[in-house]
Amino acid sequence: MRLDYTIYHLDGPKAIPHLDHLLSIPELDGIQWTLGEGNPSVDSSKWFPLYRKIQKSGKRLVLLGASRKRVKPLLKILRPDGLLIRTWCPTENEARDLLDELKFLDEWKCVVKERRLSMLKVQATLKKYKCFATAIL
Secondary structure (H helix, E strand, O other), X not given: OOOOOOEEEEEOHHHHHXXXXXHOOOOXXXXXXXXXXXXXXXXXXXXXXXXXHHHHOOOEEEEEOOOHHHHHHHXXXXXXXXXXXXXXXXXXXXXHHHHHHHHHHHHHOOEEEOOOOOHXXXXXXXXXXXXXXXXXX
């Protein structure tokens, strides 16, 4: 059985020495970076060189748990191709405010949705756009 897409869960700084090998695997589509216990958050500038390296290799980059206040700075330093950033907002109003702050995403030819989508719709959207942002309200 062959998977259509594969993402490797790179767990913390001790796993970084394996990154070059992982990036050389043609069948691997992307890297999900997890910072590991006691390290700076996923949206910390400490990890920006790591993110750029992953993106430069042509692999997708998955970042889970970014602070909503740090999403815009992340999006300013990263390329949209194959990028997934998950964040959260405690209220619907804060989620709407975040979406308003991210209006510059239109320059990326991305789609920002304000509703829950099925996985089939997400996959179809990903084929059409370079990146995808969704806010579950």
